[in-house]
Amino acid sequence: MTSSITFAIGDIHGCLEQLQRLVAACEARAGGRATRFVFLGDYVDRGPDSRGVIDYLLERRQARPEAVVCLRGNHEQLALDAHIDARAMPVWLRNNGASTQENYPEHDGCISPLHLGWLSTLPFCHDDGLRFFVHAGVDLDVPLKAQRPEVMLWMREPFLTDSDRIDCGRFIVHGHTPQANGVPDLRKHRVNLDTAAVMQSLASFVSAGNSLVILRGNHDIDWHWRSVQRAFRVALAQLAPIAAAQIVFAPWFYYEEGRIYIEHGHQYDAYCSCDHVLYPVCPGDSRRTSRSLSGIQTGWP
Numbered sequence: 001m002t003s004s005i006t007f008a009i010g011d012i013h014g015c016l017e018q019l020q021r022l023v024a025a026c027e028a029r030a031g032g033r034a035t036r037f038v039f040l041g042d043y044v045d046r047g048p049d050s051r052g053v054i055d056y057l058l059e060r061r062q063a064r065p066e067a068v069v070c071l072r073g074n075h076e077q078l079a080l081d082a083h084i085d086a087r088a089m090p091v092w093l094r095n096n097g098a099s100t101q102e103n104y105p106e107h108d109g110c111i112s113p114l115h116l117g118w119l120s121t122l123p124f125c126h127d128d129g130l131r132f133f134v135h136a137g138v139d140l141d142v143p144l145k146a147q148r149p150e151v152m153l154w155m156r157e158p159f160l161t162d163s164d165r166i167d168c169g170r171f172i173v174h175g176h177t178p179q180a181n182g183v184p185d186l187r188k189h190r191v192n193l194d195t196a197a198v199m200q201s202l203a204s205f206v207s208a209g210n211s212l213v214i215l216r217g218n219h220d221i222d223w224h225w226r227s228v229q230r231a232f233r234v235a236l237a238q239l240a241p242i243a244a245a246q247i248v249f250a251p252w253f254y255y256e257e258g259r260i261y262i263e264h265g266h267q268y269d270a271y272c273s274c275d276h277v278l279y280p281v282c283p284g285d286s287r288r289t290s291r292s293l294s295g296i297q298t299g300w301p
């Protein structure tokens with residue numbers, strides 16, 4: 001009997017096309033061996049098709065429950081909390097929940113009951129006897145069996161540093177902390193599989209010689225802050241070679257051929273619910289694309 005092969009997949013964030021390509025590549029790599037898949041959470045928010053990702057995972061899990069594990073990420077928890085208690089809604093929206101709401105227009109932005117029910121069943125960790133799979137990390141001072149949910153969903157430091165010298169008895173497979181260089185971070189006792197798929201397309205687009213001009217809408221207060229602008233440039237430049245001048249924060253509205261313009265980075269209500277890559281033309285003009293910003297970000301090339 002040939003042994004099965006396990007694939008772990010990190011933060012998907014609504015990137016259905018990339019997910020489907022990756023799973024196909026895994027299956028090709030398995031070359032006929034039995035496969036097991038562990039998805040490490042953060043299926044929703046940021047990317048264009050959170051709903052499609054949930055559908056895809058739910059179906060795979062139903063078809064092969066013994067061979068598919070879907071863990072819970074902090075973004076699933078934020079979404080669940082927001083649906084249980086309206087006071088938790090602003091936190092979800094600050095973490096890009098609006099991109100998920102856009103996928104459920106007929107439910108007024110609420111995740112469908114079927115999907116919400118499925119998300120609420122997702123476990124926080126999975127131990128296969130060799131590896132401990134978890135979204136973010138663990139508290140290395142606490143036995144693996146006694147980890148708290150908030151830790152497993154949100155942990156960064158001191159786990160990321162201390163795991164280099166502390167062996168907790170299992171190899172830890174996790175995501176949650178985006179890898180600036182876009183490749184997994186393999187260490188002695190852990191591997192981080194969050195390769196920032198959702199930002200990689202935008203970074204590749206800009207590094208190919210294009211410019212990104214960010215026009216701040218009335219909801220985009222934070223884009224006016226120099227520290228936020230600097231952090232955005234640094235984050236993108238970590239994913240691909242990008243000169244600072246290729247990212248421009250424009251005060252208002254102008255147009256130049258060959259540049260991408262982004263209008264309304266935030267989406268809080270029905271009126272502002274679509275962000276557009278913009279020609280400076282009125283809504284309804286055929287030159288204005290209706291593709292969402294997140295669709296552009298993850299769909300190039």
Ligand SMILES: [Mn+2]
Pocket residue numbers: 011042073074075135136153175176177
């Ligand atoms: Mn996360």
